[in-house]
Every structure is written in C-alpha cells, then in structure tokens.
Amino acid sequence: MPRKMNDQEFVIHFLDNLFAGNGELPVSVRLWDGTFWRDKRDCPVTLELKHPGALNAMFRAGTELALAEAYLYDDYDIVGDIEAVFSLNDALTAATAGWSKKLWAASLIRQLPHTTNNTPTGHRAASLAGAQHSIERDRQAVTYHYDVSNDFFHLWLDRNMVYSCGYFQEPDEQLDAAQERKLDYICRKLHLRKGQRLLDIGCGWGSLVMHAARHYGVDATGVTLSQPQADLANQRIADAGLTHRARVEVLDYRQAAVTDGPVYDAISSVGMFEHVGAAKLSEYFSHVQRMLRPGGAFLNHGIATRANKPRTHGPKFIEVYVFPDSELTPINQTLQAAEEAGFEVRDVESLREHYALTLRHWVRRLEAHHEQALKYVDEPTYRIWRLYMAGSAHGFSTGRLNIYQSLFAKPDEKGVSGMPLTRKDWYVFEKKEA
Numbered sequence: 001m002p003r004k005m006n007d008q009e010f011v012i013h014f015l016d017n018l019f020a021g022n023g024e025l026p027v028s029v030r031l032w033d034g035t036f037w038r039d040k041r042d043c044p045v046t047l048e049l050k051h052p053g054a055l056n057a058m059f060r061a062g063t064e065l066a067l068a069e070a071y072l073y074d075d076y077d078i079v080g081d082i083e084a085v086f087s088l089n090d091a092l093t094a095a096t097a098g099w100s101k102k103l104w105a106a107s108l109i110r111q112l113p114h115t116t117n118n119t120p121t122g123h124r125a126a127s128l129a130g131a132q133h134s135i136e137r138d139r140q141a142v143t144y145h146y147d148v149s150n151d152f153f154h155l156w157l158d159r160n161m162v163y164s165c166g167y168f169q170e171p172d173e174q175l176d177a178a179q180e181r182k183l184d185y186i187c188r189k190l191h192l193r194k195g196q197r198l199l200d201i202g203c204g205w206g207s208l209v210m211h212a213a214r215h216y217g218v219d220a221t222g223v224t225l226s227q228p229q230a231d232l233a234n235q236r237i238a239d240a241g242l243t244h245r246a247r248v249e250v251l252d253y254r255q256a257a258v259t260d261g262p263v264y265d266a267i268s269s270v271g272m273f274e275h276v277g278a279a280k281l282s283e284y285f286s287h288v289q290r291m292l293r294p295g296g297a298f299l300n301h302g303i304a305t306r307a308n309k310p311r312t313h314g315p316k317f318i319e320v321y322v323f324p325d326s327e328l329t330p331i332n333q334t335l336q337a338a339e340e341a342g343f344e345v346r347d348v349e350s351l352r353e354h355y356a357l358t359l360r361h362w363v364r365r366l367e368a369h370h371e372q373a374l375k376y377v378d379e380p381t382y383r384i385w386r387l388y389m390a391g392s393a394h395g396f397s398t399g400r401l402n403i404y405q406s407l408f409a410k411p412d413e414k415g416v417s418g419m420p421l422t423r424k425d426w427y428v429f430e431k432k433e434a
Contacts, residue, residue, distance in 0.1 A: 007052040007113045012037050014055065014108050019091055027088045030079075045080035047088075053115035060109055062102075063314035064089075068321070068387060072380045075117050082363065082386060086394040122380035126324035133277040133325065135252045141275065141325045142225040149376040150205070150232050156365035156373075161205040164271035164301060165355035165403055175361040178354070183211040186268055188426045189347070189407050190297045191419065192216040196265035199223070199291065201253045202272025206233030206246070213237075213246035218266075222248040223256065254287055262293040273302030273334075277327045281334065285341035289410060295418035298343065298408040303355075303401060304331045322388045331404050343408035346419055352396050355403045359393035 005013060008031055015037045019025055028043040030036055032051050040046050049055065057070040067089070070076055078085055126144045130137040157163060158179040166178030167185050186208060192198065194217030200208050203222025206229075213220045224230055233248040253269075267288055276284045288298055307330035319326060335345055366373065366386055373382050395401035409417040 008033055008035055010111065010113070011049070011052070011055060014112060017108060018105060025087060025091055026084045043080070043084075045078060045082060045084040047085070048077040048079055050075055050077065051115050051117055052113035053117070056109065056112040056114055057117065059105075059112070061314075062106070062109075065315045065317050065320060068317035071387060072123075072321070072383050073117065074379070078387075082367075082390040083360070083393050086391055122378035123321070123384060125320045128324055133280050135254060137325065138252065138275060139225045141323070143227075144324055145322065146204075146224075146226040147228050148381060150228055152373055152376040152381075153205075155369040155376075156362050160207040160211075162207045163204050165351055165358040166361075167351065168354055168357050171357060175358070175365075178358070179207075180211075182354075183208055184215070185426065186270065186299055186301070186405075187212050187216050188428075189299055189405070190266040190268065191425075192218050192266055194218070197221075197263060199256065199264045199267045201267065201269040201288070202275070203229075203233065203248055204271070205229055206236055206248050208268060208270060209233070209246050209248060210237060210240060210242060213242050214240065218245070220246045222246075223251040223253060224248060225250065225252060254283070256287075256291060262291055262296070264291050265293055265296050267292055267296070267298045268301070269299070270301040273300055274323065274326045274328060277325070278329050278333065281329065281337035282341065285338045285343060289341045289343060292410045294410055294412035295416060296410050297346075297418065298410070300334070300338070300406045300408065301403070302334070302406075303328055303403050304334065305401065306330065306399075307332060309400070318388055318391075321384050328401075331402070331406075334404070334406065338406070338408055342410065344411055344417060345406065346409050346417070347405075347407040347423075349405045350402055351405060352399065352402045355401075356393050356396040359389050359396065363389050363393065 011031060012035070015029060025038075026043050026045065028036055028038040028040040028046045030040070030046050030048045032049050032054070054070065054075040057075040058067050060066065071078060126141070128137050128140045128144075130140070153161060153163065158166075158176045160176075160179055160183070162179040162183065165182070166175060167182035168178045169181070190198070192212055196218045198209075198212050198218045198220040200212075200220065200222040203209055203224050206222050209220040209222040212218050222233065224233070227250050230248045230250045237243055237246045237248070253272075269288070273284075292298055305328035331348065335348070339345060363386060366382070366389070370382065392401065396403070409419055411417045
C-alpha cells in the first residue's frame with residue numbers, strides 16, 4: 001500500500017500535475033517550510049505560501065476573486081516581479097480548459113490541506129447602496145477608491161499627481177516627463193486658446209486644470225466626487241497663484257448647470273469614463289453635448305474592453321476591491337453613443353502601450369515606498385493597489401485591455417467644426433506660458 005503523502009509532498013504533487021507541460025512558466029513557489037517548487041533562480045517571481053492550506057484558499061472557490069483575496073489577506077505573498085505572476089493565471093486557465101480538466105483539477109483541489117490563516121483584517125470589499133450609477137451611489141463608488149489617502153497616492157504618482165496614463169516618447173522615459181507631455185497633448189488636441197472656458201470631468205487632483213490655466217490661459221473648472229481630492233487640488237491651485245482662472249468643485253458631471261445653454265468651449269474627461277456605465281452612455285454624451293458651445297471640442301479618455309472578449313464567470317477582484325460599479329465598453333459602443341448624442345468623431349487614438357509603461361512605473365514606485373505607504377494605509381490596501389496595477393499592466397501589454405483618446409467636435413449650425421486642418425500642432429511639445 002503506497003505511503004500517504006504529507007502536506008508538503010502533496011502540494012508539490014498538486015503543482016506538478018496542474019502545471020505539467022508549462023516548463024517556461026516564470027513562477028516558483030516557496031512552501032511554508034522553505035521547500036521550493038521550481039528553482040527560484042530561474043524565475044522572476046516567487047509565490048510564498050504562508051501555511052499548508054494556502055493553495056486551498058487560492059483555488060477552492062475557482063474564482064479570480066478567491067486568488068486575489070488569498071494574497072490580500074496573507075495566505076501567500078508575491079516576491080519579485082508581480083506582473084510575471086499573471087502568466088500563472090494564464091497557465092491555470094489553460095490547464096483547466098474544458099469540463100474534463102475542470103473536474104480533474106477540482107478532484108485535486110479537494111485533497112489539498114485545509115488549514116486556515118488568521119481572520120482577514122483591514123481594507124474590506126466595497127458595499128454600495130442605491131440604484132447603480134445613480135449620483136449618490138456613484139459618489140460612494142468614487143470615494144471608496146479615491147478617499148484612501150492623498151498622501152498614499154502622492155508616494156507613487158508623478159509630481160503633478162496625474163492618475164491616468166502618460167504619453168511616452170521612449171520606453172525608458174521618466175514618468176514626470178511622460179505625464180506632463182500627456183497634459184499638453186490633451187490641451188493641443190482640444191485646440192485650447194486664451195480666454196476659453198474648459199471643463200474637466202473627473203479632474204482628480206487638478207493637474208489638467210492647472211496645466212491648461214497656466215500654459216494656455218483658459219478659465220478652467222474641474223469637477224470630482226472626492227472631497228479630499230478637491231481640497232488638495234484647490235490648495236495646489238492657490239499655491240501656484242492660479243485661483244483667478246482655475247478651481248475644482250465637488251460635483252457630479254450631471255449636476256453641472258446647462259440651464260443657460262452651452263457654457264464651455266472645450267470639455268475633457270480623463271480616466272472618469274470607466275465609471276459611467278453602459279446604460280448611462282447616452283445620458284453622459286448628451287449632457288456633455290449640451291454643455292459644449294457650437295464649434296467646441298470634447299476629449300474622452302477611457303479604458304475599453306474588446307468587443308470579442310470571452311465571457312467570464314464569478315465576481316471580479318477589480319469590481320469588488322478597486323473600482324466598484326466600473327464598466328468597460330468596447331470602443332465601437334462608445335463612438336456610437338457619442339454620434340447619437342450629436343457629436344462628430346474627429347480622432348480616435350489607442351494609448352495601450354503607454355498605459356502599460358505608466359502602470360509599471362506606478363508599481364515600482366509603490367513597491368519602493370512600501371514602508372512609507374503603511375503609514376497611510378494598511379497592508380491589504382497596499383496589496384490591492386499593487387495587484388490591480390500589475391494586473392492592469394499585464395492586461396494592456398497583452399491587448400486584453402485598451403485605452404482610447406477620442407476627440408469629438410460639436411459643429412455649429414453651418415457645419416463649422418472649429419478643428420484645424422492637420423494634426424501638426426499636436427506634436428510640438430515646447431514649454432509655453434499663457
């Protein structure tokens with residue numbers, strides 16, 4: 001009669017069988033007793049299992065969320081290049097493709113050790129109330145993510161605190177330069193001119209509002225649903241001496257007044273579109289269109305999913321712990337909704353590679369400030385941001401995610417768009433002052 005394997009032996013047996021044929025998998029596993037599965041010297045990332053039941057915690061539910069929660073609450077740790085660990089998820093998907101493989105994997109998982117870790121503490125899943133994408137529920141969703149700590153974000157964002165992808169000239173360019181170029185790129189696409197009025201929807205800490213006011217002489221208003229963001233943004237505006245032509249208000253875009261007719265010459269929305277929701281696309285574009293003067297421009301910068309994205313099951317980590325109620329729509333749906341609201345599509349540009357580069361900067365900077373981050377947030381919160389940003393970098397680099405800057409015009413009654421004939425002014429990035 002064969003000897004029954006101990007916990008360590010069975011975990012090694014489990015991994016050998018589950019990932020058989022994945023010799024190039026760049027992940028090693030360190031067991032709680034120091035034993036390694038695969039040579040860590042050949043792998044950029046190591047999973048450190050904290051107790052015998054760690055793999056059970058990771059795999060028993062068969063969901064992405066369970067894998068993530070086991071990391072958040074320290075059933076295992078990720079040491080090394082965290083982006084590389086997502087190849088393990090890809091290999092797991094391949095290893096369990098089809099019902100026969102799923103049943104086989106499930107039979108192995110049921111035999112894993114069942115010991116548990118300590119009761120999870122710290123940052124918990126979002127719990128929102130009210131109708132989805134109502135103003136009040138959207139406020140809850142936004143504050144869940146953004147009201148963590150201004151100091152926490154300051155540790156790993158660029159000096160202007162831009163929380164969206166940069167615009168890189170070279171892959172190894174510094175983040176500060178790429179983010180400042182992105183701000184200028186948006187202003188150039190909008191063809192901003194001195195004396196115009198700009199509205200920035202979902203303005204964050206006011207970086208675009210300040211850049212447009214300082215360098216293009218516009219009167220700029222930003223709106224956000226986060227009071228801490230607005231407080232810091234207005235402090236930064238005051239410190240820069242820009243209060244006469246820039247300000248940030250705590251306001252939902254749907255509450256921006258349109259009773260007096262269109263009031264803005266240009267409108268931007270950068271990194272906010274993901275919170276709108278597919279059912280609200282028509283309302284979103286129609287409201288923006290009503291606020292924009294004829295001849296004005298609207299730039300919408302948002303993450304998109306693929307139109308042929310495979311259907312997945314179970315709750316998603318990013319929806320539960322990162323951006324509750326967020327929805328990604330294919331670019332074709334976005335453009336259709338914009339046209340139906342009366343916009344003319346003038347340009348669509350993918351910045352997919354730029355976002356992968358940006359996220360890698362953020363992850364490295366966050367990891368470098370781990371100890372400082374724990375002054376402002378708990379360990380699970382730190383891990384949430386590390387995991388979601390690394391996973392997003394993997395998504396953009398593999399093409400599973402995309403990010404588009406879409407430029408729309410609102411022609412006047414004679415069809416005049418207000419747009420220049422060429423794009424030549426978009427690509428001249430010299431410093432200027434209004």
